[in-house]
Amino acid sequence: MTPPASAPASAPAYDVAGVRSQFPVLATTVRGKRLAFLDTAASAQRPLAVIEAVDRYERTSHANVHRGVYQLSQKATDAFEGAREKLRRFIGAASSREVIFTRGTTESINLVAQSWGRRLGPGDEILITWMEHHANIVPWQMLCERTGATLKVAPIDRRGELDLEAFRALLTPRTRIASFIQISNALGTVLPVREMIAAAKAVGALTLVDGAQAISHQRIDVQSLGCDFYVFSGHKLYGPTGIGVLWGREALLREMPPWQGGGDMIRTVSFSGSTWNDLPWKFEAGTPHISGAIGLGAAVDWLETIGIDAVQAHEQSLLTQATAALREIPGLRLIGEAADKGPVISFVMDGVHPHDLGTILDAEGVAVRAGHHCAMPVMAFFDVPATARASFGCYSDEADIAQLVAALRHAHEVFN
Amino acid sequence: MDLKDLYRDVILDHNKRPRNFGRLDPCDTAADGNNPLCGDQLTVTLRLEGDRVEDIRFEGRGCAISTASASLMTEAVKGMDEAAIQALYARVHDALTAAADAPPPEGLGKLAALAGVREFPARVKCASLSWHTLNAALAHRAQNAAGQGPGAGLDPTPIAAVSTE
Numbered sequence: 001m002t003p004p005a006s007a008p009a010s011a012p013a014y015d016v017a018g019v020r021s022q023f024p025v026l027a028t029t030v031r032g033k034r035l036a037f038l039d040t041a042a043s044a045q046r047p048l049a050v051i052e053a054v055d056r057y058e059r060t061s062h063a064n065v066h067r068g069v070y071q072l073s074q075k076a077t078d079a080f081e082g083a084r085e086k087l088r089r090f091i092g093a094a095s096s097r098e099v100i101f102t103r104g105t106t107e108s109i110n111l112v113a114q115s116w117g118r119r120l121g122p123g124d125e126i127l128i129t130w131m132e133h134h135a136n137i138v139p140w141q142m143l144c145e146r147t148g149a150t151l152k153v154a155p156i157d158r159r160g161e162l163d164l165e166a167f168r169a170l171l172t173p174r175t176r177i178a179s180f181i182q183i184s185n186a187l188g189t190v191l192p193v194r195e196m197i198a199a200a201k202a203v204g205a206l207t208l209v210d211g212a213q214a215i216s217h218q219r220i221d222v223q224s225l226g227c228d229f230y231v232f233s234g235h236k237l238y239g240p241t242g243i244g245v246l247w248g249r250e251a252l253l254r255e256m257p258p259w260q261g262g263g264d265m266i267r268t269v270s271f272s273g274s275t276w277n278d279l280p281w282k283f284e285a286g287t288p289h290i291s292g293a294i295g296l297g298a299a300v301d302w303l304e305t306i307g308i309d310a311v312q313a314h315e316q317s318l319l320t321q322a323t324a325a326l327r328e329i330p331g332l333r334l335i336g337e338a339a340d341k342g343p344v345i346s347f348v349m350d351g352v353h354p355h356d357l358g359t360i361l362d363a364e365g366v367a368v369r370a371g372h373h374c375a376m377p378v379m380a381f382f383d384v385p386a387t388a389r390a391s392f393g394c395y396s397d398e399a400d401i402a403q404l405v406a407a408l409r410h411a412h413e414v415f416n
Numbered sequence: 417m418d419l420k421d422l423y424r425d426v427i428l429d430h431n432k433r434p435r436n437f438g439r440l441d442p443c444d445t446a447a448d449g450n451n452p453l454c455g456d457q458l459t460v461t462l463r464l465e466g467d468r469v470e471d472i473r474f475e476g477r478g479c480a481i482s483t484a485s486a487s488l489m490t491e492a493v494k495g496m497d498e499a500a501i502q503a504l505y506a507r508v509h510d511a512l513t514a515a516a517d518a519p520p521p522e523g524l525g526k527l528a529a530l531a532g533v534r535e536f537p538a539r540v541k542c543a544s545l546s547w548h549t550l551n552a553a554l555a556h557r558a559q560n561a562a563g564q565g566p567g568a569g570l571d572p573t574p575i576a577a578v579s580t581e
Contacts, residue, residue: 351432355542363419385454415480
């Protein structure tokens with residue numbers, strides 16, 4: 001993606017060594033080699049600020065939330081709800097009532113499919129794209145099976161870009177929701193989400209944006225985007241696993257029924273019936289992942305101290321360097337060559353299966369993902385069983401790229 | 417560790433030039449194996465005399481470890497009866513899953529080259545897929561034989577399928 005135009009040319013150099021020093025895991029070794037962690041797209045590492053916030057909470061503030069009248073419970077509730085407010089600010093939501101904590105992107109999409117999706121019936125249509133993660137395919141397939149609605153898929157081209165005209169053509173007055181990824185985890189493609197949202201709106205369809213890969217790489221303002229739902233995971237944003245966010249427009253969330261029943265999501269319960277709590281708690285049945293939410297709140301605070309625009313510029317510079325270096329490696333073919341990409345490079349090497357590549361790289365201390373990236377239709381489209389994928393985060397540096405390139409050259413030698 | 421412990425010359429050789437590659441047609445039994453996590457998939461076809469493997473072929477696509485393992489397996493089991501195959505597989509399995517610092521396996525011949533996967537637990541399934549598939553083909557044959565009586569011509573379709581994840 002294009003670095004923000006507002007970044008002045010005279011901006012101070014990005015202090016990647018300083019950033020790296022805040023991630024203890026980066027100082028560890030793998031099989032005696034320096035760790036080159038290039039799998040941030042699968043899960044980002046945690047900075048000390050997050051590790052310490054979770055530790056502090058566990059040591060000094062844990063109790064159940066929204067329940068006790070004692071001071072410790074109030075402390076935990078304040079920290080938990082404080083984290084929600086941090087997330088609200090981070091994504092530019094109008095109200096913290098619109099910020100629902102979930103287990104992650106997958107659960108957020110399932111929540112929408114199961115709650116909002118109840119209103120669908122035969123003849124209704126759901127539109128996704130060919131490059132969705134399985135988390136944005138399967139919940140809709142299951143919904144279609146339950147309701148008789150139809151799932152439609154917008155095609156991509158050989159570069160891994162969405163066919164926007166085809167996407168527009170697939171939108172009809174029967175399209176109830178268009179749900180799409182913002183940055184492809186398998187290809188790195190940045191989708192033209194603003195155009196897609198506008199096109200969906202024009203036919204009266206809602207939009208859900210899967211921001212799992214975008215949230216840590218560019219500034220997100222859900223109100224300016226104009227979508228109806230925005231979902232992401234905490235662990236791809238330098239926060240803990242098991243926590244994520246569903247943002248939805250308040251009016252929409254208000255009319256949606258709860259999807260799970262239990263404690264916290266109710267106002268009253270009797271055997272003649274129950275009534276529901278206010279937003280956002282209506283969608284948060286049971287004791288939530290309190291320490292996860294607090295850790296995620298600490299993660300966005302920490303990221304703001306680095307500056308997400310500075311992170312984006314740094315990652316884009318690494319992407320450009322790494323793409324150029326990988327093109328020089330004999331037998332290597334990039335999968336996904338969109339003009340606008342996030343910091344993700346998928347590739348295959350002639351005569352070397354991606355899993356062998358992954359193992360050879362591992363032996364050199366380089367951690368990459370090798371597999372179908374939970375995007376089997378993308379693999380089928382490019383007719384590959386799997387790809388290897390290197391992805392970057394705020395702590396990635398030129399030494400990581402050099403280590404990757406050397407390991408790939410070694411792999412080519414071993415197999416040829 | 418040295419990568420050469422995993423990608424030994426014999427493995428690279430069998431990956432590049434797999435032995436007994438292809439499909440026996442007609443065959444007495446067959447099975448499809450696939451590892452959905454990796455995308456490895458292969459088909460094993462067998463000709464049997466009683467329960468002795470007269471001929472065996474495999475085809476499919478997968479990583480170097482799974483391809484070489486299948487190729488080495490076909491060489492090793494040709495001429496063996498089912499009991500000998502099971503005994504051999506038990507020893508191969510032990511070799512694949514032994515502790516990283518265990519002594520190298522003895523008496524496995526070329527199959528010992530696969531022992532390097534023990535340092536890469538994520539890759540053990542790649543090495544064992546062909547063996548699971550062979551087992552499924554033999555079990556399929558036993559079922560067919562029970563259903564159709566001895567000596568009956570076997571219909572290899574629908575063939576047995578095995579999946580490891």
